[in-house]
Amino acid sequence: MDVAQELQQLREELTRANYEYYMLDAPTMSDYDFDHKLRRLEELEAMYPELITPDSPTQRVGGSVAEGFSEVVHQVPLESLQDVFSVEELEEFDRRVRETTPDAVYDTEPKVDGLSVALEYENGVFVRGATRGDGRVGEDVTQNLRTIRSIPLRLPESLPRLIVRGEVYMPKSAFERINREREVQGKPLFANPRNAAAGSLRQLDPRIAAERRLDILVFNIQYVDGKTFSTHTETLEYLESQHFRVIPHTFCATIGECTQRITAIGDSRENFDFDIDGAVVKVNDLTDREKLGSTAKFPRWAAAYKYPPEQKPTTVEDIVIQVGRTGVLTPKAVVAPVRLAGTTVTNATLHNQDFIAEKDVRIGDTVLVQKAGEIIPEIVSVLKEKRPAGAVPFVFPSQCPVCGAAVVRDEDGAAIRCTGAECPAQLTRNLVHFASRDAMDIEGLGPAVVELLIQAGLLKTPGDLYHLQITDVAKLDRMGKKSAQNLMDAIERSKENDLSKLLTALGIRQVGQKAAQVLSRQFGSMEALMTAGEEELAAVPDVGSITAQNILDWFSSPQSKHLIQTLKDAGVNMVSKAQPVGDKLSGLTFVLTGELSGFSRKEASERIEALGGKVSGSVSSKTSYAVAGEAAGSKLRKAQELNIPILDESAFITLLEEN
Ligand code: AMP
Numbered sequence: 001m002d003v004a005q006e007l008q009q010l011r012e013e014l015t016r017a018n019y020e021y022y023m024l025d026a027p028t029m030s031d032y033d034f035d036h037k038l039r040r041l042e043e044l045e046a047m048y049p050e051l052i053t054p055d056s057p058t059q060r061v062g063g064s065v066a067e068g069f070s071e072v073v074h075q076v077p078l079e080s081l082q083d084v085f086s087v088e089e090l091e092e093f094d095r096r097v098r099e100t101t102p103d104a105v106y107d108t109e110p111k112v113d114g115l116s117v118a119l120e121y122e123n124g125v126f127v128r129g130a131t132r133g134d135g136r137v138g139e140d141v142t143q144n145l146r147t148i149r150s151i152p153l154r155l156p157e158s159l160p161r162l163i164v165r166g167e168v169y170m171p172k173s174a175f176e177r178i179n180r181e182r183e184v185q186g187k188p189l190f191a192n193p194r195n196a197a198a199g200s201l202r203q204l205d206p207r208i209a210a211e212r213r214l215d216i217l218v219f220n221i222q223y224v225d226g227k228t229f230s231t232h233t234e235t236l237e238y239l240e241s242q243h244f245r246v247i248p249h250t251f252c253a254t255i256g257e258c259t260q261r262i263t264a265i266g267d268s269r270e271n272f273d274f275d276i277d278g279a280v281v282k283v284n285d286l287t288d289r290e291k292l293g294s295t296a297k298f299p300r301w302a303a304a305y306k307y308p309p310e311q312k313p314t315t316v317e318d319i320v321i322q323v324g325r326t327g328v329l330t331p332k333a334v335v336a337p338v339r340l341a342g343t344t345v346t347n348a349t350l351h352n353q354d355f356i357a358e359k360d361v362r363i364g365d366t367v368l369v370q371k372a373g374e375i376i377p378e379i380v381s382v383l384k385e386k387r388p389a390g391a392v393p394f395v396f397p398s399q400c401p402v403c404g405a406a407v408v409r410d411e412d413g414a415a416i417r418c419t420g421a422e423c424p425a426q427l428t429r430n431l432v433h434f435a436s437r438d439a440m441d442i443e444g445l446g447p448a449v450v451e452l453l454i455q456a457g458l459l460k461t462p463g464d465l466y467h468l469q470i471t472d473v474a475k476l477d478r479m480g481k482k483s484a485q486n487l488m489d490a491i492e493r494s495k496e497n498d499l500s501k502l503l504t505a506l507g508i509r510q511v512g513q514k515a516a517q518v519l520s521r522q523f524g525s526m527e528a529l530m531t532a533g534e535e536e537l538a539a540v541p542d543v544g545s546i547t548a549q550n551i552l553d554w555f556s557s558p559q560s561k562h563l564i565q566t567l568k569d570a571g572v573n574m575v576s577k578a579q580p581v582g583d584k585l586s587g588l589t590f591v592l593t594g595e596l597s598g599f600s601r602k603e604a605s606e607r608i609e610a611l612g613g614k615v616s617g618s619v620s621s622k623t624s625y626a627v628a629g630e631a632a633g634s635k636l637r638k639a640q641e642l643n644i645p646i647l648d649e650s651a652f653i654t655l656l657e658e659n
Contacts (some may be wrong), residue, residue, distance in 0.1 A: 002207040003044060006052055010041040014057040015154060019243050022149040051506055055125045055154035060146050060210070067204070069139035072130035075163060078116055078223040079135060079279060080297050081304040087259055090281065093303045094255035100300075101288040107232050108261040110269075111278035111304055112217050113194050113202055114169030115139070119151060119218070124158030126151065131201065144201050147210035150245040157242060161225040164239060166218030167247075168505035171273045174213040176344065192343060193275050199380040217274065219247040222417050232284045232590035251284065270339065278306045311370040311380055312345075313384045314338040316363055319350065319394050322403045327418040331396070333367070333379060341371045348377040353396045360384075362391040384432040400425075405559055408509075411546060422461040422504065422559045426456060430507055434462045436512045439505035440494040444487045463490055463507075463566030499526060499576040502567070508554040510547040517541050517578070519551075521610070526564065530555050541614070580611065585613030588624040591639065594632030596649050607656055619644065626653045 001009070014037055017029040029037075036460055038057065045052045052059070084090045097104050115188075116132035129145035130138040145151055148168065155162070170178075175193040182189055190196035200212035221235045229235045233251055240246045252258045262279045269276050283289050283301035293298040318334040331350040338345050348369050350356050352583075359382055361367065366386035367379045396416065400407055405420030418426065428450055435445035442465075453459045458472055468491065474484035503516035511519070522540050523529040537548035554560050568574055590608050592615065599607070604627065605615040619626060619638040626639035626646045639646055647655065 003048060004051060004500060007041065007044055007048075007056075008506060010037055010044070011053070011056050011154075014038060014041065015055075015152075018057060018149060019152070023245060025241060053125075054127065057153070060149070067094065069141060069202070069387050071133075072128065072138050072140050074116075074118055074136060074138060074222075075134075076118075078132040078165060078222075079294060079299055081111075081302055082298045083278075084303045084305050088408075090259065090262075090303060090305055091255055093281070097283060097292065097301065099321070100292050101283065101285075104283045104288050105285065106258050107236075107249050107282045107284045108252050108258045108265070109219060109247045109249045109280050109282070110265050110272065110274075110276045112167035112169055112219075112247065112273040113277040113282045114167040114197050115194075115202075117145065117166060117168050117216070118222055119164045119166065121155060121159070121162040121164070123160060124155040125206065126153045139202070141201055143206040144203060144209035144214075145216075147206055148214050148216055150216055152243040155242045159224060159226040161223065161279045163224075164218050164244065165220040165222050166216045166244075167202055167215055168197055168216050169193060170200065170212065170217050173273060178212065192341070211429075216245060217247045217275070219249075219280075222535045231285055232282055232286065232289075235286075252281075255281075263307050267309075269310070275341065276307075278304045280304050283548075293395050309370045310341045311368045312338045312340050313366055313368055313383060314345070316361060316365045317368055319356070319361070319363055321397060323400060323418055325426060325429045327400075327420075327423065327426045327429075329397070329400070329407060329418065331394075331415045333361065333469065335367070335369065338369065340369060340377060345371075345377045350378050350379065353409075353416055354414045357397070360393065362387065362394055364388045364391040375606075376650070379591055381600070403559065405557055406553070408553065419509075419553065419557060420559045421554070421557065421563045422463075424460070427459065427461070431459065431462055432464070433507050434505045435494075436505075438501070440501055441515045442487075442494050443490045444483060445490065448489070449479070452479070459565060463563050463568070463570065466495070466567065466570035466572065472623065487615050495570070495572045496625040497573060498578065499524075499574060500578070502526070502572060502574070503529075505562055506554070506563075507562075509550045511551065513515055515542055515547060517606075518609075520576040523577045526568075530564070582611040585611040587612075589614045589616050589622055591623050591626045592629075593621050593626060593635035593639075594629035596627070596629040596652070598649060598653065611656070625655075 013029070014034065014583065017027065017034050020029070021027045024187050041056070042058055045056065045058055082093070084093055099391050118130050118132070118138070119126060120128040125182035126146070128140060129142045129151070130140050132138050145168070146153065164612050172191040172193060175190065175196050178196060179189045190199065196212070197214055199210050200214055203209040218239055219236070221229070227238070229238065233249065236246050236249055252260050252261055258281045265276070265279045281303050283292060289299070289301040292298060300605060303533035314335040316333045316335055320332050320334060322330050322332060324330060331352065333348045333350050335346060335348055350361060361379060361382055364387070366383040368381050368383065369377045370376050398407060399405065400420055400423055402425040403418065403420040405418055405423060407416050407418050420426070421430070430445070431445070431450045432447050434440055434451070435442040450459070453476070456472070456476055458468060459465065468488065470484055470488050473479060473487060474481050496522065500517040500520035503511060503520055504513050518540055519529060523532060534545070534552055536543045537543055537551055585608060590613055592604055596604055608615050616623065619635050619642065621642055623639065623642070623644050626636060626644050627644050628636045629649055636646065
């Protein structure tokens with residue numbers, strides 16, 4: 001036997017063995033023999049690389065990392081399917097079909113939730129495979145498709161050309177295994193098998209795709225040369241004979257039979273090793289299909305029945321509260337593991353306090369869960385009849401589970417928030433805000449550097465900023481000596497900031513830059529502000545009673561007191577540098593329009609406010625003066641119409657100086 005003959009024989013034997021092993025689950029060759037023959041084949045191919053053929057079993061994981069995927073124009077477009085959501089809609093579909101083809105019969109199949117691909121064979125050899133893309137143009141993912149064991153690289157019958165359509169999916173078992181591995185490696189988890197399959201099929205490195213253990217179910221012949229079929233069932237049977245893994249399919253004489261089959265598929269979806277997102281009903285006769293034709297988007301001879309989201313009962317083992325970076329307390333139910341739409345669910349979102357109260361979810365309850373946006377499961381309802389005796393209503397904590405500070409409910413929503421000024425859960429966000437331009441304005445202290453400092457254990461509260469050592473900072477990743485010094489300088493400079501900037505930095509609810517400026521000017525020092533009573537606070541312009549209460553609450557918390565003390569000890573300025581508020585312009589409202597040459601808008605406003613005046617954005621009969629700079633526009637016209645006194649820049653300066 002010459003080399004070419006031996007190679008040919010080895011390939012045939014190994015291809016056969018692969019098929020028996022992966023497709024028939026009935027191997028006739030021992031693993032030992034298989035490995036032995038495969039090794040022999042590899043050796044021969046290494047010696048005679050010119051004799052390697054693309055259908056050789058050694059070629060499943062070959063090739064190198066691709067730079068990208070080239071485009072493939074589909075010879076026959078990969079169409080979409082029209083959706084139906086009820087039996088009535090399905091019957092309506094049937095009526096429309098029968099208008100054109102009165103004797104139509106159907107085939108019903110599960111709708112695999114994966115990625116559509118087209119596989120091209122020439123003379124029986126797999127030559128190219130592409131994703132669906134937009135249906136007309138897809139991407140060439142041949143290398144990755146070759147790694148799928150159930151895609152035959154050579155077919156028993158060598159037709160000149162054959163294009164097969166199928167759905168690539170990640171078996172549920174592989175999905176769970178891969179996510180377990182990713183969890184251990186600290187990699188982000190795949191949300192569902194479909195995302196995992198999509199990510200894997202578009203891997204540029206076929207070795208990674210191979211590890212993902214993708215599979216395929218084929219369901220259509222897109223194009224065939226050298227053979228004719230009269231029904232869909234015939235084509236599927238032919239594909240089976242050609243060693244493809246074919247979608248489970250059932251002949252249905254009437255739409256009623258289709259409905260029964262759809263129900264059966266829905267009921268047994270747990271038993272499939274692939275996710276489904278519906279069932280497909282197809283007219284079986286190929287001549288009927290031709291008569292029915294297609295709309296611009298989908299064939300008129302098929303419909304995809306979409307199941308309502310899967311729901312499962314499980315029990316609530318615990319209700320835990322997580323604190324997010326913005327301080328919001330989010331409750332989560334820990335549930336007994338249950339399989340749902342392709343993944344094992346172990347917890348469900350409870351959204352917020354109101355949600356728990358409205359559904360009256362209690363620890364120990366049996367609940368129905370479903371996946372809403374496919375990813376995070378939610379509780380649909382509580383099965384009250386199954387409630388164990390002694391189950392008590394859930395009491396939402398009044399303290400932050402992370403730092404123990406009091407929690408408050410947002411004025412304008414259902415969110416409950418931790419008020420801890422030093423809460424570890426909110427540290428990153430609090431620090432980024434603390435250092436931001438309108439607050440302490442510490443240049444170089446953005447989110448990335450804040451994260452680095454926290455990770456290095458150098459920051460546990462905002463106060464720690466003022467105890468950083470340059471030697472520690474310079475050791476951080478990507479932080480040279482120079483930038484460490486710059487950061488230290490910026491922190492040092494921030495100690496001299498006006499009280500208003502510090503007040504902004506504290507992140508008291510509803511105390512933004514503007515309120516901080518007013519408060520700082522009004523009270524003159526942190527001490528005075530901290531001892532102010534509610535009435536005194538609420539009397540300040542721009543500070544209402546709710547804000548006054550927020551300020552009182554904030555300063556009454558031990559964490560806040562600790563933070564202020566730390567900052568004070570570090571030498572951070574605690575007094576206002578602004579001129580004390582005058583009252584010469586009090587009771588007067590100004591509108592600024594156009595461009596002043598001597599001040600920015602902001603400066604002009606500050607000057608007016610420093611004298612007790614108010615600045616408003618629009619002209620009304622209550623406006624006392626309009627200050628008009630260059631190129632003043634509609635506000636000036638409006639002021640003229642309302643006969644409001646208009647000051648030009650020099651008149652404005654005179655007014656300020658006089659006072
Ligand atoms: P849609 O994208 O929702 O319009 O549905 C069409 C998709 O369903 C196509 O991408 C098909 O690949 C996919 N599909 C899954 N299983 C089947 C099946 N048994 N028959 C036809 N299409 C299927």
